[in-house]
Amino acid sequence: MHNIQEIAEKLTQSGLKVTPQRIAVMQALMKFHHHPTAEEIFREVSQNIPGLSQTTVYNTLDVFVKKGIAQRIATDAGVMRYDVIAEAHHHLYCLGTARVEDYFDPELDKLLRDYFEKKKINGFRPIDIKLHLTGEFEEQK
Amino acid sequence: MHNIQEIAEKLTQSGLKVTPQRIAVMQALMKFHHHPTAEEIFREVSQNIPGLSQTTVYNTLDVFVKKGIAQRIATDAGVMRYDVIAEAHHHLYCLGTARVEDYFDPELDKLLRDYFEKKKINGFRPIDIKLHLTGEFEEQK
DNA sequence: TAATAAAATGTAATTGTTACAAATTAAAAA
DNA sequence: TTTTTAATTTGTAACAATTACATTTTATTA
Known part of the structure; x- marks a missing residue:
């Protein structure tokens, strides 16, 4: 599920509204396989959505985590990293x-x-x- | 090793000077068995060492971690917690x-x-x- | 197309932690 | 003991990551 259609579906299934920001954040999450930080996602997604706010990225990631479609992991460096949840790993x-x-x-x-x-x-x-x-x-x- | 003597020895062994602050921090680390935060340690140790600085606690814990006599773990809440290292666990x-x-x-x-x-x-x-x-x-x- | 609840934005606050310069102190030498 | 010196502590200020909040905008539903 890497295309917009499927992401939109997933968002709806989770009871979330489909917005360009959410789609882009999810795409970025799936693009990076090395557990990006909120900041990395922000930089990536900003290219497609120029006026993007940092807060939106944090909010969005938080919502994803709460809905169980993403995972947040604490690192020793004191930064949170994020992860699309697929199988157990x-x-x-x-x-x-x-x-x-x-x-x-x-x-x-x-x-x-x-x-x-x-x-x-x-x-x-x-x-x-x-x-x-x-x-x-x-x-x- | 819960008494001052033994802690002092351990510090010396690690190439560290023995200071009241370090001894107190180590005692606090050993007293709390639930992985205290720097802040919890600060509150505890402040009772014995009134003028104690937050920075000292952070420094001391860092030094302990670098010397391998304590361990730092990142938590999902975004706070670091500390741990005296005993056996593998x-x-x-x-x-x-x-x-x-x-x-x-x-x-x-x-x-x-x-x-x-x-x-x-x-x-x-x-x-x-x-x-x-x-x-x-x-x-x- | 209008109404409305949800989401996005921007700014400012907050929290945990670190940088840095100055003052103090433990340990080693005299 | 006293002196010396490097290590340690302190305090303040900076910093970075994250969150709170009020306002504006937008997706969805009727």
């Missing part, structure tokens, strides 16, 4: 760069699900299990 | 409250270590593996 935090990448691993998900089914944590019912892998990218990519 | 993020609790599970650690030994992620070498369990505490505790 984990995050790779690159040490040198501040990069955050998605990591999909259904096999691991199953392993964890099974593990916590057996093992109970006292009084805590996990709803979402996410791995936080800190490390380094080897030169290549 | 994971974090339980409580949905309702903004609480973050430690979760120790050596068995799980081994499971994960083994898993990533076999399974290679393309180009990424994990240094630290941390689980991020979001969920709810059941009434009791």
